[in-house]
Amino acid sequence: MNAVADNGNGNDNLRYAEYVLGVLDADTRAAVAHEVQTSSEAATAVAIWQRHLMPLAEEIAEVAPGPYVWARIRDALKLDQQPVASQPSRGLWNNLRLWHWVGIGASALAAACLVMIAIEPRTPPPAASTGYMVASINQDNGVTGWTATMDLDRARIVIVPASPQSIVQDRAPELWLIPAGQKPISVGVIARDKPITLTLSPNLLAQLGPTAALAVSVEPLGGSPTGQPTGPVIAKGAISGAPDAQPPATKVAGTDAFDPQPRA
Amino acid sequence: MGVESAVDHEYLARLLSQAGRGDEKAFAELYRLTSGKLFGVCLRMLRNRNEADEVLQEIYTTVWNRAASFDVAKAGALTWLVTLSRNKSIDRLRQHREESSREATDFEGIVDEQASPADGAEVSQEHRRLQDCLDQLEPQQRKSVREAFFSGATYNELAGRLNVPLGTMKSWIRRSLMQLRTCLEP
Numbered sequence: 141m142n143a144v145a146d147n148g149n150g151n152d153n154l155r156y157a158e159y160v161l162g163v164l165d166a167d168t169r170a171a172v173a174h175e176v177q178t179s180s181e182a183a184t185a186v187a188i189w190q191r192h193l194m195p196l197a198e199e200i201a202e203v204a205p206g207p208y209v210w211a212r213i214r215d216a217l218k219l220d221q222q223p224v225a226s227q228p229s230r231g232l233w234n235n236l237r238l239w240h241w242v243g244i245g246a247s248a249l250a251a252a253c254l255v256m257i258a259i260e261p262r263t264p265p266p267a268a269s270t271g272y273m274v275a276s277i278n279q280d281n282g283v284t285g286w287t288a289t290m291d292l293d294r295a296r297i298v299i300v301p302a303s304p305q306s307i308v309q310d311r312a313p314e315l316w317l318i319p320a321g322q323k324p325i326s327v328g329v330i331a332r333d334k335p336i337t338l339t340l341s342p343n344l345l346a347q348l349g350p351t352a353a354l355a356v357s358v359e360p361l362g363g364s365p366t367g368q369p370t371g372p373v374i375a376k377g378a379i380s381g382a383p384d385a386q387p388p389a390t391k392v393a394g395t396d397a398f399d400p401q402p403r404a
Numbered sequence: 405m406g407v408e409s410a411v412d413h414e415y416l417a418r419l420l421s422q423a424g425r426g427d428e429k430a431f432a433e434l435y436r437l438t439s440g441k442l443f444g445v446c447l448r449m450l451r452n453r454n455e456a457d458e459v460l461q462e463i464y465t466t467v468w469n470r471a472a473s474f475d476v477a478k479a480g481a482l483t484w485l486v487t488l489s490r491n492k493s494i495d496r497l498r499q500h501r502e503e504s505s506r507e508a509t510d511f512e513g514i515v516d517e518q519a520s521p522a523d524g525a526e527v528s529q530e531h532r533r534l535q536d537c538l539d540q541l542e543p544q545q546r547k548s549v550r551e552a553f554f555s556g557a558t559y560n561e562l563a564g565r566l567n568v569p570l571g572t573m574k575s576w577i578r579r580s581l582m583q584l585r586t587c588l589e590p
Contacts, residue, residue, distance in 0.1 A: 157581040161549070162490065162556040166498035190487055192588050195531040196553050197486045202440035203447050209457050210435060213464045219428050312453075329453060336454055361453075362443075 153185055160189040206314070206363025208326040208341075215341040275354045277315075277377035279305055285375035286330065288315070288354055295345055297327060300335040305374060307332060307358055314359040316369060317344055320351040329363045330356070352379050416481040417474075424471030431468055438482075439464070442489045449493040449556040459492050466492070494556040537587035545576045549584075552577060 158164050159172040175182040213219075273290040277299075284302040291297070299315060307313060313332060316324035325347065328338040340348070357364070358371035416437065422430035442463055446456040466488060474484050538546050544566070552562055563573040 153585075154578055154581060157585070158577070161552050161577070161581065162494045163552050163559050163562065163577060165558050165560070169494070169498065188589075190483065191530075192534065192584065193553060194483055194486060195528060195534050196550070197445060197490075198528060198531045200441070200444045200448055200554070203444045204440050205443040205457065205460055209439070209443075209460055210432075212457075212461050213435070213468075216461065216465060217468050219431070328457070338454070339458075 152182075156182065156185040157189045160186060160193055204362045204365060206326065206329055207365070207367040208328050208363065211326070211343070212339060212341055215343060271381065273348055273379050273381040275377040275379045276302075277354050277356055277375040279375045285356060286313075286315075288377070288379075290340065290348060290379070292340075292345065292348070295340045295342075296337055297340055298335055298337050299330045301330075301332055304332045304356075307374075310361060311358050311371065312361050312363070313356045313374070314363050314369070316355045316357060317347055318353045318355055319347040319349075322347075324355065324369055326363065326367060327354075329359070329361075348379060350379060350381075353377065354379060413480065413482075420467070420471050420474050420481045420484070423468060424474060431464075431471075434467070435464060438485055441482075442485060445486060445489040446493050448554055449490070450496060455496060456493075459489075459496050463489050463492050490556065497556050498558075533588065534584075537584050540587060541580050541583060542576075545580045548573060548576050549580045 155164075155168075155172060159169060159176075164172065172182070172186075176186050177183075271292050273292065275288045275290075276284045277286045277288060279285045285304040286299050286301050288297055288299045297315075304313065312329050315327040315330045315338070317327050318324045325344060327340070327344060328336070330336045330338075354377050355369075355373050356375040357369035357373045359369070364370050416434070419430045419434040419437070423434055439460065443456060443460050446459045446463075447453065450456045450459060463485075467485070474481065538549065541549065548562060548566060551557065551565065555561075557565065559570060559573050559577070562577070563570045566573065568576075
């Protein structure tokens with residue numbers, strides 16, 4: 141590589157700095173990550189650069205994730221804990237004692253680098269459920285806001301906007317599953333302007349069926365902070381095509397529809 | 405929320421260690437206290453809420469599985485978590501952005517070159533020191549370093565965004581990094 145000239149291990153050191161800053165392409169990045177695992181010198185150099193640059197992260201404001209994220213983590217890890225409020229806790233982050241950048245040893249950062257390349261297996265969808273279900277989520281004026289297609293095999297739901305009404309700025313539409321006679325369960329934040337694919341937790345999968353409904357409410361950008369709808373419900377729709385109904389005549393039509401959403 | 409004043413660095417490190425030993429309650433508390441910050445890191449880099457949701461889930465899955473490797477004696481729990489979050493976010497960016505890198509218009513603009521600590525946050529001594537060193541860089545170079553840190557962009561993407569040749573961007577960043585090193589390691 142055409143690193144700038146430097147004395148001693150300058151070029152290597154520069155590469156570690158570039159790695160920590162995050163400017164390397166995927167291949168070079170993987171090579172440095174491997175080096176960090178296998179060389180204590182590399183791990184130490186990376187740790188020093190972490191210490192140098194990481195204080196910049198103090199400038200990043202907190203954003204509360206939607207409550208469904210914790211629900212997904214719990215489901216994926218099979219934890220028993222009840223949902224926690226994921227409110228930002230500013231007081232904590234403003235506490236300078238947290239930001240102990242100095243004196244951070246190399247080993248922990250090397251561990252963090254190791255962690256980076258760890259690959260977690262995806263939770264396989266429950267084997268019992270098969271097929272697809274669909275729902276038109278209609279607005280009060282009768283116009284379809286979104287259509288939802290649930291792929292039970294892959295535990296995914298794709299929500300495609302049809303003609304959703306406009307939403308106040310700084311608010312987002314959030315999709316809910318409402319089992320008959322029960323409280324709404326958050327599926328996730330969706331969009332007015334593009335299809336969104338969300339993962340269906342085992343809990344959600346278990347509740348899907350012809351007696352359940354989908355609804356969209358208007359929520360703060362990260363999703364409802366309470367785990368229940370806090371804003372007006374703007375669209376609703378029944379689910380059709382139960383998992384125990386006859387298998388779909390053809391699954392071919394559905395397969396392409398579940399390709400990941402375009403990134404462009 | 406009232407409890408934060410009692411929360412400190414050691415508490416966070418203890419939660420992380422307890423989570424490493426399979427303590428679900430400690431893990432839930434760790435999530436409650438740290439998810440807002442880590443989600444902010446992911447969102448800033450990925451600029452896509454659904455992706456940030458997914459990466460945040462990956463991060464905490466990794467925390468649960470690997471917290472045992474966190475060394476309470478040697479590391480800041482926060483450094484460990486923020487580093488992990490940046491690494492996961494950058495990995496995600498590299499997975500799909502290189503073949504179809506986003507249009508410059510997708511970005512709300514390059515980050516402001518002015519330091520702007522999170523609302524109401526005090527700035528640590530370490531941050532002030534880094535800021536002093538960044539202030540000694542040429543404005544364009546400082547802007548490039550900051551944009552690189554906050555966006556996780558590659559050299560190529562940075563060159564495109566700041567509209568300079570790739571070679572220029574590389575030499576700006578490399579020179580800046582060496583200058584920062586000299587400034588921070590007197």
